[in-house]
Amino acid sequence: MKSELALYIHVPFCLAKCHYCDFISYTFSYVAAGRWAAALQQELALWARLPVCSGRTLANIYIGGGTPSLLPPGLLGEVLAAVRSNFTVPPAAEITLEANPGTVEQSKLQLWRRLGVNRLSVGVQSLQEDHLRFLGRRHTARQAEEAVFSARAAGFEHISVDLIYGIPGLSYREWEETLRIVTGWPVVHLSAYALTVEETTPLGRMIAAGQVPAPDEDEMADQYEMLLDMAEASGLVQYEISNFARPGWECRHNLNYWLGGEYLGVGPAAWSYLDGRRFANPTGLEEYCHMVAEGKTAFEQAQPLSEREEVTEALLMGLRLRRGIDLADFQQRYGVDLLEQYRTVIQRYVQQGLLELAGENLRLTRRGLLLSNVVLREFV
CATH class of the missing domain: 1.10.10 (Arc Repressor Mutant, subunit A)
Known part of the structure; x- marks a missing residue:
């Protein structure tokens, strides 16, 4: 009997790239999104015919990016319909959608629910307007709060919030205030990450040029310890270095990664781990669409991991x-x-x-x- 499988869907579109982000993403357009969705549906059908995936049940689905909440609900519906027509998706499957607060609307929330999305991961990152601008985020603190409470009003119970600490200039008091506010929201999961500086990003170039200071490691350590204390005090139990949840609300998709489970990644730049092999799709949208149009998957060029790896x-x-x-x-x-x-x-x-x-x-x-x-x- 084949084991359950996790599915990751990469949505490579954003309104604009954040200053710290080195993920693969492109400026959103309806034409590009339509081409991506058509190719993705073809890729899912190709995978479903391969012995490594045929007949597999999807225990969880994670729609990440990029900014998946930018997608027109019609396109998202087409993609999820293609998933269900090619794989078994049980009613209890965890289906996560990443959402930027600036793109969350009540009408979208209701449509996402009808499409089967039952977990929302809201990219808040900060509640200070100057830090949001520094990071290049295109939303306000008020929009972040409204997104969370609107999601709860729409019937979402599994709401997660992402935060970033170690931002240059982020004071101890500001971080404490952010944690106090967020842990008082109707969230059952919190992910908090230290700001990572990649050389190829706008932030990396600004730091290299001396225009802004690099994150301070001692300050990051202090902020992380505060995170541990305040999350525990609020009933959010740490289950991974950067992740906290109320008991029973851990992210099943990410747990599958950490426990060494198999997963299929579809879309440009998506990674997969199947049959002891790890591999990635092309990063370019054009290259990805061309590969799929030729009836190919990245699995054909995958190399097995060595025992040591x-x-x-x-x-x-x-x-x-x-x-x-x-x-x-x-x-x-x-x-x-x-x-x-x-x-x-x-x-x-x-x-x-x-x-x-x-x-x-x-x-x-x-x-x-x-x-x-x-x-x-x-x-x-």
């Missing part, structure tokens, strides 16, 4: 989870005794208070969460 990735993903890695399960699945193979690294970080053995699990300590990049890098 598979073990390393499972280790890095598993340690991101707050519960860590079940050592017995890991050994049974991958044939590797982590305490033996990585004895020196594990002993060093246990002694430094960054890793700990909690029953049968190896996990990061609270201090280890602050230095997770340092610890995880040692296992590569």
